[in-house]
Amino acid sequence: MARKNLMYIALWLLVQLLAEINCQMTPFKPKKREGHTATFINNKLYILGGYNAKDVGKEFFYLDFSVPFNTQNLLWNDLSNINIIPSHYDCTSVKGGANNNTLFFYGGDKHVTDFVYTFDSQSSSWSIPKITGDNPINKYELTGIIDHKGIMYLWSGANIANDAEVNDMLILDTINLVWGKGSLVGVPIASEFYGAALLPDNSIIYFGGYNAKELPLNQVYLYDTINDNWSTKTTSGVVPPSREGLSAVLGLDGQRVIIFGGSANDGGNTVKDIIYELNLINFEWRIPKTFGKIPGGRMYHRANIIGKYMVISFGGGDYDQTIESDILLLDISNVDEYIWTNEFYPPTLSMVPSQSAIPSLSTSKVSPSATSAPSTSSPSSNSSSIVSSQSSQLTTSSPTAMIGTILGSVFGGALLSFVGFFLYRWNKNKRSDSNNNQFQYDHGHEIVQSPNDEYTINHQHRSTPASVINNSGQKSTPTTNDEKLTLQEIRQEIRDLRQIILHSSKQQNRNN
């Protein structure tokens, strides 16, 4: 009787496992969008809002960057049901707050009545913070930048009330929740849809944008966050033509800024020359060398640095969502040649000596998270340090998910072989029961008659579970034979298996 109960438990676990696999095979598919926000917090890239011919509504979702993935198969996680921000576009966001783990959302179109919303990534909850200081005007079509002290800078953009460009430097202290204003001495012409990035010297660099027309990039503007003053740099080299709706990221060595995409002709079309790089030492532009399939242009997208990649998300323009992924990856680790790639590897995982050393499980193909399980058997000269650095990084993101993954992988493998054995056993019993179920009969038939018994054994091992589950659903009292699983029967089982294998190899010899 105890064995029978065990079998039910095993079956139940298998059903759970299959349900989970099934969930992961049909992930949330977000709509194409532009003018969204993309915020990277604790290995998750959160995407919020945006504009599409169709309303994107309150969609809010993230992609997990703690595990490897391919951009052709993105496993988005949908959080729309907890989102409290009305449908909006062209707003901005940063990671900040007292815990440095909070998404700060600013701005909004006519639907959004509050200026700032926060999403605490630890508790997965939204709120509307109370902010002191002078109430600012509500702007959009801008890019907020946060410095290393938790201060967010919201330069220019357009006033929501009249859609006109505004030239102010709005400052939000995300830790103490206070509004402030920055200097306007030497400020450039007001701009919307510019590119912006924080530099190692705590200046913010601003590129292009739109004010009556797309603005040129032969000059770039620096706002010094330490001294609260502006300066202008004239650029040289291969200067990109005017553009708006572009993105900008700091290179990994801190000596260059890479800009991507954008639009020209009053936002009419995406630029074809999608990538440029500005040297921060001499302010010279160049077109960096890239390898790999060059993607279509995008505008009003967002770009984040994650590990060694410039991660471009969504955007309007030339990309067809059925062909090109919503996420583009540019590996910028080698400044002599950047690489367009579909494969993402988290920084610490790429140090693991051999991915294939991880025991292969039937779940690993459909669930990329399974591959993140640290392998105790992986050959490494200092495997303890690799595992510990890996788990420390992953712990910061979601310890429970990580533990779940490890347990899932270990138990999944054990469970599958365990359940496989029992199902084999059960199936066999049913057959000797001369059960009138057609499927079972066919199976029995195959084992006796098939010229390739080896295949039959494999086949049975993989395909039986589903049909047995059906059977157990149909029959309230499954066969009582399960209870008579004695040591003797197991021996008989092994003998039978040996015969089948012997039979198969004999047959093969005959065929040769």
Ligand SMILES: *[C@@H]1O[C@H](CO)[C@@H](O)[C@H](O)[C@H]1NC(C)=O
């Ligand atoms: C918040 O984290 C970022 C790294 O993601 C770091 O650069 C920044 O300095 C941190 N901010 C504070 C206020 O500690």
Ligand SMILES: *[C@@H]1O[C@H](CO)[C@@H](O)[C@H](O)[C@H]1NC(C)=O
């Ligand atoms: C900004 O302020 C710093 C410190 O006062 C000063 O050294 C620097 O020259 C100023 N830059 C400009 C462009 O005024």
Ligand SMILES: *[C@@H]1O[C@H](CO)[C@@H](O)[C@H](O)[C@H]1NC(C)=O
């Ligand atoms: C292995 O890693 C530990 C902990 O990071 C470190 O102290 C030790 O020096 C490393 N050993 C080797 C051989 O790299």
